[in-house]
Amino acid sequence: MKKFFTLVIVSLLSAMAVQAQTLKVTKTDGSVVTYNAKDISKIEFLPALSVSQPKVLHEFTGYLTVTSSLFTNKYYGDAAKIKVLQDGDKYIAQFSDAQWGSGSFDITLTRGQISGSGEMTIVNPRSGEASKYSAEMSGSMTNISIKIPSLMQGVTINWHYGEVPVALKVSGNYSGTTSLMVGTTMGPYSSATVSYTITANEDGTINVTAPQEHYKDIMMVGNLTIGSYVVKNLSYDESSHSFVRNYGKDDVKVYLKSEGGVMSLDKEYSFVDKSEITVKLEENGSLTIKNDYSLARMPMGLSATYTGTKSK
Structure with missing residues (x-):
């Protein structure tokens, strides 16, 4: 190809020498440049100049916690990437x-x-449409904050480099089923479509919010409703890979209401000593909560086992 262009140029220059003695070049923008043939010694077609690319200085993968007007410090996985580049x-x-x-x-x-x-x-996960938002970035190379004031009345995305705390991994909303034993022989009774909430604390402990649960045809009691309550500050036990707390002395209370049974329940009860809750995140991502408890002035203890999966 180069030889071909050389021949063409030689022929062109020869023709110019005989005829017009000028070379007219029309650029892509429409402008025209004219040269005298006697001033041209050689014409070459050179490759375009390459544009320098930004240099990658750092590239890391980390985990996210997000805070907004709707939630605080919510965990969003460990696959977020940060890349730092230098361009001049x-x-x-x-x-x-x-x-x-x-x-x-x-x-x-x-x-x-x-x-x-x-x-x-x-x-937007609902509409599938992408929107652009002005944002501010600040922090260190291991903890970066991205603030987006115009999204959801203000959102802060926190990127962290390092191992994800266990409390964050287990945090979230779960949907599942609770199985209840009354004493050691009555049951199990089931409460379906139950949603538990686990929140992570800054000190590595977790809080568990138990929802209202409904059980049917319990012996002597009939239909039973167990109200919602919160158990706070469960500590992580390395040996069992679970969060545990004896909350019988934490002044936690729950409201019980029964219908249709011999026993009538319609008041608030206190959890008593040796009431213990255990929360474990299984390898397959499911959550198991074992809650063995006793209530003041109740003749028998109760044992609840909850199994759920994280809501998306």
């Missing part, structure tokens, strides 16, 4: 996550601290 004298930070979208930020780096502004693109 500029620094750029790029964020990407399957659920919380992507963003690019012009940043400054000062002794390991990041600060800057940019834009996030997030897909």
